[in-house]
Amino acid sequence: MDKKKRTLISCAMLADEVNHILQQTDIDLPVIWVERGLHSTPEKLNRILQHYIDALQNQDEILLTFGLCGNGTAGLISKHTMLRLPRFDDCINQLLCKKPRTERKQTETDAIYLTRGWTLDKEAILQQYQILSRQYEPEMRNMILQTMYDGYHTLSVINTGCFDLKPVEQYADQAAACLNFTRNTVSGNISTLEHLIVGTNDPNILTLNPGEMIQASLFEL
Template identity: 35%
Template sequence: MTTAIACETIKDEILYVSSKVDCHFPFIWLPSALHKFPDKLRYQLQSEIDQLIDEENILLLFGYCGNAVLGLSSERARLIIPKMDDCISLLLGGNERRRNLGKEGCAYYLTKGWMNSDSGIATEYNRCAMKYGHEKSQMVFKIMLKGYRSLDVINTGVDKLHELIEAARGFADILDLDHKVVEGTLDVLYKALLGQWDEDFVVVEPGEKVTFEHFDFCTHQSGMPDVISI
């Protein structure tokens, strides 16, 4: 039996793929806000893993996520994790494509899940604006996003993009950033839910711990986080 533990931020994409491949894995959803605190995310992931006692495989639909998966282990089940920096790389088709896109200028990436999540840029900006007003919030977010060139919407083929593009354009105008749509892919999610755990996945045997070496990559060192919080 395989159970998947997944981030709510990419819930729409996961459920879309699940319906396409008729996947019957049980899903455990973790709130996206945990990404702001990798240690808390690691603790919650380990807690969920420890409660799964009859599984042969536990599929973690996360990425490396700022060390959040390091040290995770299961005494009974294999842990399978996409070999990605984070969920953004997963939806862009891999770490290499993410880095290649970054050569064009650093972008803050958006999907409907990231835009609408409790820790998403829209929620954070509105929370700041309610507390400090739009003028001060605009100044704060310009400082926080200094070095970013654009707000880029990832087209995964799941969401209707019109409203998301309009929202991204609105924030881009406020923050004096460019905006565009980049093509994404759900290939890794298809492989994940079909059980095709190839070189794009870390597979950790029962009793072993997840290590940095399992991922066989250097996390990108842009110096700028992909999730902004205040």
């Protein structure tokens, strides 16, 4: 690999996958970790990412693990440095994508997906269940959960091969029991993330020249 100055800005939700790739490839790449869960507040995510991008204009490339993320990356611009990021709506679709990519959405409409990173989120299912159990009687708690997860019936663990699977499946079994969901495990794919970090050309990665703005239309197939 050449000696380009490169920095990765990554959601902490993907820490297992990013660290696994860095260890396997022995790449010395600086990483700025952004707190997990900001896809639910895209305006805040956008401000934070733009701040970091502006501070990294001495780099040759800035890499983002974020996809469109609820339009959280739309409008971002790097005036003097190239930007590269996955061409996916979100990291779930990125981790589920099998090569070659043939459709925009990889998810099942009635499924909630998780990796180990998701189980650590303060708003993850079991954490929500425990908080609601302290605040409400069981009938009200269950009514709130039913409203929150209306339309979903399955909890799917994405096995990316980057974390100990058994504890995550145990977490998912408990969470599925709380929601009366079915639970399964599906295979994941970290090839796009690996290509982003290694610097391999990949049609699933967007490359923007300095001064080009990230637009939502760029993520369309």
